[in-house]
Amino acid sequence: MGCKTVLLWLMIVGARAAVQRDSNADPGPMELPGDLLIGAGVAAIQVEGAWNEDGKSESNLDYLFHLGKLSSMGVTDPHAHDVAADSYHKYKEDISLAAALKVYRFSLSWPRILPNATASQPNPKGVQFYHDVIDEVLLHGMIPMVTVYHFDHPRVLEDNFKGWWSPEMIPLFKEYARFVFNEYGKKVKHWTTINEPNILCTYFANLHVISGLYTAEEVSNHYQCQVGLTILNLPATPNSTAPEDVYAAEAVNSLYAGTIYGPVVFGDYPQIAKDFAGEKLAPFSDAEKELLRDSTDYIGVNVYNGMKAAWRKPTAAERENADLLLGKTMEDLPNVAVDIPNPLGPQSVEFFEGIHPEYLRTAVLWVWQTYKKPLIITENGFGDVTGHGTKDQLRAAYHSVSLRTLVSTINSFGVKVISYCAWSLIDAFEWTGGMDRPFGLVYIDYKNKTLSRTLKESSEFWINLGETRMVPLIRPEYSSSSTTLKPIACLLLIRIVFNFIE
Numbered sequence: 377m378g379c380k381t382v383l384l385w386l387m388i389v390g391a392r393a394a395v396q397r398d399s400n401a402d403p404g405p406m407e408l409p410g411d412l413l414i415g416a417g418v419a420a421i422q423v424e425g426a427w428n429e430d431g432k433s434e435s436n437l438d439y440l441f442h443l444g445k446l447s448s449m450g451v452t453d454p455h456a457h458d459v460a461a462d463s464y465h466k467y468k469e470d471i472s473l474a475a476a477l478k479v480y481r482f483s484l485s486w487p488r489i490l491p492n493a494t495a496s497q498p499n500p501k502g503v504q505f506y507h508d509v510i511d512e513v514l515l516h517g518m519i520p521m522v523t524v525y526h527f528d529h530p531r532v533l534e535d536n537f538k539g540w541w542s543p544e545m546i547p548l549f550k551e552y553a554r555f556v557f558n559e560y561g562k563k564v565k566h567w568t569t570i571n572e573p574n575i576l577c578t579y580f581a582n583l584h585v586i587s588g589l590y591t592a593e594e595v596s597n598h599y600q601c602q603v604g605l606t607i608l609n610l611p612a613t614p615n616s617t618a619p620e621d622v623y624a625a626e627a628v629n630s631l632y633a634g635t636i637y638g639p640v641v642f643g644d645y646p647q648i649a650k651d652f653a654g655e656k657l658a659p660f661s662d663a664e665k666e667l668l669r670d671s672t673d674y675i676g677v678n679v680y681n682g683m684k685a686a687w688r689k690p691t692a693a694e695r696e697n698a699d700l701l702l703g704k705t706m707e708d709l710p711n712v713a714v715d716i717p718n719p720l721g722p723q724s725v726e727f728f729e730g731i732h733p734e735y736l737r738t739a740v741l742w743v744w745q746t747y748k749k750p751l752i753i754t755e756n757g758f759g760d761v762t763g764h765g766t767k768d769q770l771r772a773a774y775h776s777v778s779l780r781t782l783v784s785t786i787n788s789f790g791v792k793v794i795s796y797c798a799w800s801l802i803d804a805f806e807w808t809g810g811m812d813r814p815f816g817l818v819y820i821d822y823k824n825k826t827l828s829r830t831l832k833e834s835s836e837f838w839i840n841l842g843e844t845r846m847v848p849l850i851r852p853e854y855s856s857s858s859t860t861l862k863p864i865a866c867l868l869l870i871r872i873v874f875n876f877i878e
């Protein structure tokens with residue numbers, strides 16, 4: 377497999393920023409399109425806890441965090457995720473708090489369902505747990521949107537062959553995916569195979585086959601499900617109208633996003649990606665191309681940020697900065713410089729508290745115009761670096777301008793968007809940000825360890841939205857104190873290189 381760097385970028389950072397308003401010029405409320413489903417998401421490793429309960433085996437990430445070697449990356453408590461928000465025991469409360477929304481997006485824990493990584497030995501309690509979760513979601517009249525894989529796999533796969541470094545991962549992932557589709561497919565109509573494969577590996581190459589196999593042959597036809605995958609988008613726009621900058625932006629988007637989306641829509645990588653990456657993109661056989669073509673029912677888009685691209689040689693510092701976010705992609709674009717806030721330095725404040733609806737718009741337009749497939753915005757959200765707690769007016773403003781921008785983009789271009797899911801439903805374990813980078817619509821009291829749940833002030837926005845389907849314009853109010861706050865020197869998307877374990 378062509379995985380040069382298998383890595384997991386960990387989310388962190390944040391702060392505030394300028395708001396670009398386009399759809400937000402007219403301050404009147406905007407109506408959501410009739411069929412747009414609004415929801416919020418979580419992922420198993422980030423909220424469930426119960427890391428070794430009821431037959432769950434150790435995951436790659438349990439093992440990695442427990443080593444306690446990531447403190448330089450900000451993971452000061454190697455056991456923070458052991459309990460996390462304890463959603464394994466509190467899922468009913470979480471789901472009831474989400475009931476104003478239509479969609480509950482969550483991921484399955486592979487080591488909870490198949491602790492020994494074989495479908496011949498499922499863990500009955502783990503299997504039942506997700507039936508209970510799904511039933512609870514359905515009971516509230518909500519739609520479960522299930523991610524099969526969101527970064528955690530049984531550790532044994534790491535020990536045996538280093539996980540995604542090895543092609544041996546593919547049949548085992550397929551076995552797991554087949555198992556869960558068969559188990560839950562009657563109840564779950566929206567599936568995401570893999571969350572952010574472009575974070576796992578610079579060029580996810582052969583693994584596209586997974587998505588192809590399950591969509592066409594087994595899932596869509598059998599259960600009438602919608603199946604796709606989702607990737608992290610950092611959409612690039614040209615830094616100027618000069619054709620070379622336009623080309624630079626297209627090259628970045630094609631390598632970072634197109635190498636994943638292209639195969640599952642067109643059966644192959646975009647030509648521009650092949651031109652730049654050369655043999656790093658292992659060619660697909662004709663049979664694979666056939667299998668891959670049109671194998672996704674929708675395109676999943678996680679989007680928090682974006683960048684400007686210019687056709688010029690980057691400085692060493694710019695390269696380093698870009699590598700932090702884009703991994704090895706930029707190695708193949710030696711003549712492209714990108715302008716992107718540095719998640720480590722003073723610009724970290726721009727990152728997850730920045731209100732940049734233009735990035736969502738750019739990602740949606742690029743994906744729609746390139747692929748003409750329905751979209752699901754699987755993640756878009758606001759992480760408080762500066763600690764707003766339950767008083768999160770900025771979060772309501774963030775989602776207000778995001779949704780208004782989305783609606784105007786849908787209306788202007790006829791984009792088909794199935795769903796918009798905020799990240800995240802509840803405050804979660806945010807990797808190297810620990811519990812100090814909360815994205816939740818629901819506050820979790822990690823401080824006094826009760827893990828009590830409280831709706832944040834922004835929940836009023838969601839509740840009204842659920843009732844009226846109208847999106848009011850909420851302008852961000854930056855308090856004077858937050859403008860003088862020093863940026864927190866924490867990492868944004870920190871890569872955890874899996875061979876760090878070795």
Ligand SMILES: *[C@@H]1O[C@H](CO)[C@@H](O)[C@H](O)[C@H]1NC(C)=O
Pocket residue numbers: 431491492497498499500
């Ligand atoms: C996983 O393998 C271990 C060791 O062989 C075994 O004790 C355990 O029962 C297996 N788990 C399941 C769910 O079958």
Ligand SMILES: *[C@@H]1O[C@H](CO)[C@@H](O)[C@H](O)[C@H]1NC(C)=O
Pocket residue numbers: 615684685686688713714715
């Ligand atoms: C984009 O253009 C501005 C203004 O000319 C310049 O300051 C900036 O460095 C450019 N960005 C890149 C990535 O070249």
Ligand SMILES: *[C@@H]1O[C@H](CO)[C@@H](O)[C@H](O)[C@H]1NC(C)=O
Pocket residue numbers: 821824826828
């Ligand atoms: C601690 O948790 C309890 C729930 O048991 C909650 O009511 C209370 O507000 C929390 N205390 C603080 C200081 O947040």
